Structure formats: C-alpha cells, structure tokens
Amino acid sequence: MCIRDRARRHSPSPEAQTENSAAMESNERMEEVTRENAIIIWQASRLSIGMKCEKAPEILKANGTVVGTLGNFSASIGKAKSKKTFNVSAIVAAALKNGTVLLYSAELPKDKRKILYVDTEQSPYHCLKVMERILRMAGLPTDRDSEHLEFLALRKYTPKERIAAVEQAIYNTPELGLVVIDGIRDMVYDINSPGESTRIISKLMQWTDDRQIHIHTILHQNKGDENARGHIGTELNNKAETVLLVEKDKGDADISRVSAMHIRAMDFEPFAFRINDRALPELVENYTPQGRKAGRPQQEPFDAYRHITEQQHRIALEAAFALKSEYGYKELEDALINAYASVGVRLNHHKAVSLIITLRNKRMIVQENGRKYTFMPDFHY
Numbered sequence: 001m002c003i004r005d006r007a008r009r010h011s012p013s014p015e016a017q018t019e020n021s022a023a024m025e026s027n028e029r030m031e032e033v034t035r036e037n038a039i040i041i042w043q044a045s046r047l048s049i050g051m052k053c054e055k056a057p058e059i060l061k062a063n064g065t066v067v068g069t070l071g072n073f074s075a076s077i078g079k080a081k082s083k084k085t086f087n088v089s090a091i092v093a094a095a096l097k098n099g100t101v102l103l104y105s106a107e108l109p110k111d112k113r114k115i116l117y118v119d120t121e122q123s124p125y126h127c128l129k130v131m132e133r134i135l136r137m138a139g140l141p142t143d144r145d146s147e148h149l150e151f152l153a154l155r156k157y158t159p160k161e162r163i164a165a166v167e168q169a170i171y172n173t174p175e176l177g178l179v180v181i182d183g184i185r186d187m188v189y190d191i192n193s194p195g196e197s198t199r200i201i202s203k204l205m206q207w208t209d210d211r212q213i214h215i216h217t218i219l220h221q222n223k224g225d226e227n228a229r230g231h232i233g234t235e236l237n238n239k240a241e242t243v244l245l246v247e248k249d250k251g252d253a254d255i256s257r258v259s260a261m262h263i264r265a266m267d268f269e270p271f272a273f274r275i276n277d278r279a280l281p282e283l284v285e286n287y288t289p290q291g292r293k294a295g296r297p298q299q300e301p302f303d304a305y306r307h308i309t310e311q312q313h314r315i316a317l318e319a320a321f322a323l324k325s326e327y328g329y330k331e332l333e334d335a336l337i338n339a340y341a342s343v344g345v346r347l348n349h350h351k352a353v354s355l356i357i358t359l360r361n362k363r364m365i366v367q368e369n370g371r372k373y374t375f376m377p378d379f380h381y
Contacts (some may be wrong), residue, residue: 112177191230
C-alpha cells in the first residue's frame, strides 16, 4: 500500500461498498473503458521514486515461510482425493484461532479477523461437515456459529451468479481478512477459455487490492501431469503469490504431502498429514519426503473413485440417465463413455468396465432384477 493511495484504499462504508460493487457489476472492467476512465487509471497508476509503499502485511505462514499476505491471492492444487479440502480446513482453522494448526500459522490484524469460505462443489450437508471440521480444528464450539466465519454453499448456481454473490459478500462483509474459494473452476463455464480465465483472475486481483484481503483458491491438477487444470490453472500459476501442492505420498496412500509448487518467499520444507480416527488431519511427525524423479510423472492406474470427482460423476450420470431411465450393460457402457466425455473424462472399454464396477460398488447405479441398470441420484460418495 502506497501513501499516495492510502485514502483511496481504506475500506469504504457499507453503503459505499454496495454502490461500488453495483458500479463494478454494471461496468465490466477491461471491456468497456471510456477515455476518461483510461486517463484516471493512467494517472492513478504512475509511480514516483519518492513514494513510500508499505510492505504487504503477512498473515499466513507454512512451516515458518510466508505463503499469504494481504492484497494478494494464493492457491492449493492437487489431484482428486489428495485431501485438498482437509488441507485448506487447517489453513482456515489457523486463521480462526489466529494461531497454529498442523504447520500453518496465522496472524490476522484485529480489524481483519473475518473469514469467508465459499464452496462451489458440495451440497449444504457436506459443506456443514467441512464447517464443523474447521471449528473442531480451531478448538471452537460446534453447536453455534463463529462470529469470525461465514460459509457460503453456491453449488446450485451458475458461474455468473457465483461471481456476483462472492463479489457482494466481499464488498459488504465488515472486517474481512481471508477468503477461501473451493473451487475456483466453478467460477467459469470453460476452464480452457483464455477470456474467462483472465476475467476471473482479474477479479481476484481487483478484490484483494480493493479490500486489502487475502484470497486462497482450490483447483484440481491435470490427470497426466502436475500442472493446474486448464487455462485458469496457467493464469493462477502466473499471478498467485503462492501455489501449494497437495499430493498423496508415493509410499503411503493414507498420507498427504504439502509442498510449494510456486512461492515468492523462501521455499519451505514439505510436511505431511493423515486423517486420524476423529476424521481430522494430524501432522505426520518426522516426515521424510521422497525425492522427485526426473521427467514426466509415471501415469497412475485408472481409479474411477480417486480420479473422477463427485461433481463429475453426478453431472455425467444425470446426463446419461436423462436419455433413458434404464440400460442394458453394453448400452450403459456406450452411454457412460459419451456422458463422461462431456465432463472431461475420456474412457476406453477397459476404463468404462472399471467405472461401472465402481458405480455399482458405491450404489450410484443398481442392477434391477439382474438385468437393467438404473441411476440412484441420492447416492453417498
């Protein structure tokens, strides 16, 4: 924050916040810029060697290294079932107690203690389970809301509606310091669209700068390599101050390893956690990470449970069974190959067979009278 801009960057009143947010919605920055606005932006962006700019306040550390500052955003990436949400729960719990959870330590200013958690993937039932987990990890009561935590379940809305709702929450929540968006992929229609990706990343930069908050987002990795998924992943890697990688330990699938894929500060020693019998992440003491092998990572055997998200399963199955209410085995296989392709999952015959076995075992589909297969929309994943 620079002294010349100090007055402009103070958090506006709720009334002004609402007006500012409405103005930003009606005038899409980067798309409809008048000559007058361009001149204002030009003049406001000029730097002088005599200006005094404050260092961004450090609010989040991992294993002693700064990974989050006010006015910036970061991300966690990982493959399906790598325990990304458990890892982020630890970050939020540390911020809630303004202390240490696992190896995350948080220090939010007194006027920035509010946390906004946005979930775009899970049902309200599962969101409440995440909320309860965070409260337990922070050592807070689970029979009442925390004054410092607001939780939004936005699964049923469109990407455009989600962005609008999050923007309203960010600009109208007093004393906001940390925002978590799980997951950022659902804020766009097409993760490979350069225009959409640039637009949402620009929003993150705008929100963090205007409100002097930190935003942490979650995104899946590509299945075949370690890159964050889609063009939005490329933009995140380019603009985020920290990208945390959450992955299963190569020697023990019950252990999740956390390291820095990209970090502006000094790198930190990777650490690991496992889920204990209370369904909470706990630190693995004296963890020794395995060294990475050079070259392209070895392809894991296809696992329909670990490699496909619940949301992908639900969308594909609803699409397949919207065409027919029941299928014989061969026509089911063909229908699933087409339906899963629409959510980015490519299946051959062998993968489709493995998928059907998983769907039956999880009772996501059932075989009535030993013949036709039907969809169970109320499945528990």
